[in-house]
Structures are given as structure tokens and as C-alpha cells.
Amino acid sequence: MSQPRPKFYIRLLDRLSGVSWKSIYRLSSALNFLLYRVVPYRQKVIFQNLRRSFPGKNEDEIRAIARRYYRHLADTIFETVKYRSCPAEEILERIEGDIGLVDRLYTEGKNVLFLMGHRGNWELANLFSSLRFSHECLVVYRPLANRDFDQWFLDLRTRFGAKMVPMNDIAAELRKPRRKPYVVVLANDQSPPPESAFWTTFLHQDTGFFRGGEILARRNDLTVLYADFSRIEAKRGFYHVEISLICDECKTLPRNGVLEKQIRLLESDIRAQPFNWLWSHRRWKHKRPS
Known part of the structure; x- marks a missing residue:
């Protein structure tokens, strides 16, 4: 047929x-x-x-x-x-930066959670991760309502071996046995349901953030990293990645401590290169519940 x-x-x-x-x-x-x-x-x-x-x-x-x-x-x-x-060569040449920390964590057998914001080109970040990291790459995503577009993006994102995991399935996915360490890639700076969000001040505004990343890290004993992708302004289409350690043992931090560290890093990076964020998203459409 x-x-x-x-x-x-x-x-x-x-x-x-x-x-x-x-x-x-x-x-x-x-x-x-x-x-x-x-x-x-x-x-x-x-x-x-x-x-x-x-x-x-x-x-x-x-x-x-x-x-x-x-x-x-x-x-x-x-x-x-x-x-x-x-081709893969063009993906790799469009991001520069030191990822030695990720390589070290792989040799130590540690599973990693990357918390990111919508800076740079996040599709490029996903492809770069699956090409360059030795870990198994698990990318959390929200399926699109249009099936044709959803499949097109799945085909794009899995070109070099990444596994796309719907947001609601990631907890079950991490319980599966694996042959080697993994990294979970998660962008958590969009607008969550207000009742379940972690609320803090971000860019001078009362702002809710998804809690799921910190919950995953604590339950699965993950090392949490933050990655920022800034545009190299002299070279259109090229980016610089900066990787920062948020915590190696998240249970030593107070509740929401992982999120607070990530949020302050993201806020600082937005201020340093303010055009490079998803400003067309209705980020502040919800108010903190009374």
C-alpha cells in the first residue's frame, strides 16, 4: 500500500x-x-x-x-x-564553547539534567547535544496539535539519535533500565499552570516556573547543569554555549533551590543579551494564586 x-x-x-x-x-x-x-x-x-x-x-x-x-x-x-x-558538520561548527564538564560527568557515570531557557536556537542546541555528548540524550517536549508538523519536528529533532519524550512521560522514562548515563534536556521558562507553579520575582515581575525539573532531579539523583546559548553577533547563525553547574547533589539544597539558581542565571543572561529570548510568548498571562 x-x-x-x-x-x-x-x-x-x-x-x-x-x-x-x-x-x-x-x-x-x-x-x-x-x-x-x-x-x-x-x-x-x-x-x-x-x-x-x-x-x-x-x-x-x-x-x-x-x-x-x-x-x-x-x-x-x-x-x-x-x-x-x-549535515552534522554544519551543526557542530555553529556552536562554540567548552563542554568539558559534560564529558567529565559521563566518565564518572553520572546522569544529568540540563535546565535551559528559550535563548539562542533551542533546536540547534538539541541537535548539538545528540551529536556531541556521549550520554544518551532525552529531550522533553510538548507534542504539537498538528500531527504533520509534530512528525516533521520529531524527524528533525531525532536526526542524530536523540530520543524525544513527551512531558507527561518523562518520569516513567527515567525509571527504565539503561546501558549508559543519560542527559535530560528541558526548557522550563514558559508559562505553567499557576496553581502548580513555583512563584518568584523574575525580570521585575511575579513569575511562575515549572517545578518538574527540580522534582526529576531530586527523585533521580541527577546532576543539574544550566546551559545558555548566546548569539555571536559578528557571525549570523553562530552561537556560544556556556555551561554552569547548578548542583551535584540537589538534596542538599533547600526546596526550590535548584530553580532559584537556574532562574537567576537565566535572568542575568537575558539582561546581557536582551533580544535573545522568546519575547513573543505570553509569559506573564497568569497571576499568582491568592
Whole structure:
């Protein structure tokens, strides 16, 4: 029985993935103009998030960050399309930085949890991890409602051996026997249900964070690392990774101590390169429960 033909938009994504990097950034520049000048995409959300996060900046400074964010967003979209087919060598050359700490933890037989924010290109980070780390790579994700897009992203993310694990299944996944140490990659800076969130002050605002990462670390005795991906501004499409140790024995920290350490690192990195975060997400749509 013949396989159904992929839908038009999936065929278009696959066709775009085969164009040159030069053409990718031409397309990105066109999308940037469209999203910032013509549509404009989620402008109210972006400017409100920026103004509340940087109360000390004037309106010209806020607009400058917003303009750079739109370019970053457009680049992230088209870079992700390109990653669907580009060779491993191109993935590896687009991230620089010292990952010796991860290699050492592998030789020590330690399982690791990476807590990350939506900085840099997180799809590139996932592919880099599965290519470069010796650990088995388990990436936590939320399945998309559109099955065709969901499968396209699964095919992208598992190209080099990573295993995608739905958010609700990760606890059961970690109970399975394994032949070698693993790393869990988890971005936890989107908006969680308010009743179950850990609440703290983040970028001058009352903010809820997912608790799941810390719970996983404590239950499974994981070493917790934080990874930040900053853009190398002189080289479009290239990133620098900085890996920091949050804790080697999480049970020695007070409750929510893992999250507080990660949140302060993320906050500092956003302030250092403010356009490089997911400002179009409605991050503060929930209020702390009374």
C-alpha cells in the first residue's frame, strides 16, 4: 500500500531546507520585515513584556531591543528549517564553547539534567547535544496539535539519535533500565499552570516556573547543569554555549533551590543579551494564586 503524499506545507519546508545558508538569511530578512513592519506579529505582547522587564530603559531602547528580537525570531525560524537537512558538520561548527564538564560527568557515570531557557536556537542546541555528548540524550517536549508538523519536528529533532519524550512521560522514562548515563534536556521558562507553579520575582515581575525539573532531579539523583546559548553577533547563525553547574547533589539544597539558581542565571543572561529570548510568548498571562 502506497504511503500518503506529504501535505503541501511539509513539502515546502523540505524544499526550503535544501537551499543555501545565504538564501536562508535572505528569506529570514524578508520575514523580519514582514513581521515587524507589515503584519505586525504579536507587537502588543512583545512591547508589554519588554517594558515591564526593563523599567529602567526608555522607549527608544525598548524599540531597539524589539527590532533586534524580530530579526532573531525570523532567523530562528529559518535556521530551524535548514537544520532539517544540513549535515552534522554544519551543526557542530555553529556552536562554540567548552563542554568539558559534560564529558567529565559521563566518565564518572553520572546522569544529568540540563535546565535551559528559550535563548539562542533551542533546536540547534538539541541537535548539538545528540551529536556531541556521549550520554544518551532525552529531550522533553510538548507534542504539537498538528500531527504533520509534530512528525516533521520529531524527524528533525531525532536526526542524530536523540530520543524525544513527551512531558507527561518523562518520569516513567527515567525509571527504565539503561546501558549508559543519560542527559535530560528541558526548557522550563514558559508559562505553567499557576496553581502548580513555583512563584518568584523574575525580570521585575511575579513569575511562575515549572517545578518538574527540580522534582526529576531530586527523585533521580541527577546532576543539574544550566546551559545558555548566546548569539555571536559578528557571525549570523553562530552561537556560544556556556555551561554552569547548578548542583551535584540537589538534596542538599533547600526546596526550590535548584530553580532559584537556574532562574537567576537565566535572568542575568537575558539582561546581557536582551533580544535573545522568546519575547513573543505570553509569559506573564497568569497571576499568582491568592
